[in-house]
Amino acid sequence: MIINIFTIISLFIAAISLILGIFQAGVSVFLYKEWGKAGTGEERTRLEDFAYLVLLIASVILMVRLLSWPLFYATLNSYVSEIQGAMCVAGVAQIQSSMARLLQTVKPLVFFAVGGWLLLNMLDRTTKIGPLMKKKFLLLSLVSLFVIGDSLGEMVYLFKVKATSSVACCTTIFDVPSRSSALIPRSIFGEGYGGLMIPIYYISNSIVIGFLGILLWTGGTGIVTLSVASLLAILNIPFTGICALEKVAPALMELPYHHCLYCFPKNVPDGAIIITLFVIGTFSSGWALMLKAIGRSPETEATLHRYIKNLLWLSFVGLLSSMMMVSVHLIVG
């Protein structure tokens, strides 16, 4: 285990999340079953007080949990100087590689689930009677399971990373001709695929941004249109990912032969902002769909429409800003 300030903060957050996650998972199932059942006035008041306390704790913990995704990368980055052969996070992630890969897959899902639950909670709190309470407790129990798995995995992983480890640098993973990000476009477009990567990046992102623009222009917030927007945003992830690995990131880093996305924020001062905007832009359309699917009730109707519109705006602005920033770097060079 490598002990530094990042490890301590990460372990502290993971431990607290784990304990409260277990508590939340159990209690939310209980509240889901009990909520709305007939009882005496005193019993109902006691249940409501308890439920609001649980929701308050859940909100605080889940908000902190949102930070665990960027904090995880900051922690891995802090290990780079400690591990022989590592030059960036890619090197560190080779230690216990399958676990590191699993955590890197789970964390975005946790981020999405937690963000969605917090939005649902915010929506429900705008009403007087809390019509989404039962749904919130059911979703909270599922989110808590994600949080438990993520926190436990993170703790085990951080304990297993040793300073005595020796790894290969990221060039042996991302710069070899057999890298998967090159094999896929090469098999489709042939050897000249490189020239198509930047146009594909723009086409793919423009389609999503354009569709979101049309939704905002026409005021369409139906479940079908939101599903299409989310689907386009999801499909945009692999396209942007491959284009970023193959051409966009190397061009922005001014390292045409280096295809490591972990090196990207290190070599482009605003690289982390570009990635964050893309993530927020992508997730926001998913959150809009999630709210539409779960948050519908006569009491939330007016607020729900406003929330969905704001999320669509956030998605539009996030993706557009990310693309504009990439464009500026490509033009200014």
Place this chain on the structure above:
Amino acid sequence: MKKWPIIIVVAFTLIAVAGSLFKKSGGDVCALDAIKIEPIYQVDITPADGKTLKFCCIGCARKWLAGNKGKVEYITVTDEVTGKRIDSSIAYFVESSIVTNQSTGNRIHAFSEKADAEKHAKEFGGTIIQNPFAEP
């Protein structure tokens, strides 16, 4: 029409402009693995059809060459004694116990004078080797 989306997009665009300018003011990084280049160990490769690429050590330059055979116009290395750039074909190379870069583990050193190469080899348990960039 809402104003805040336009303001946010413009603000991030300006941040990108600032980021581009800040990036230009930073030091050179290796074209292969993006680590900062120590000028004394710098290797420059000029491909036949592109601008010169800078590498942090001979090890990284060789790795790049392995995937780009036949595409190179010329290679310059840095004389570790004077810091001058010399053509790799007239340089002397020593593989010794001294690691130039902890990350890559490169142990090959370049010199413009044979006497300097021999001195380094003697002091640090090395041997003079053939031009590592020469094609077999």
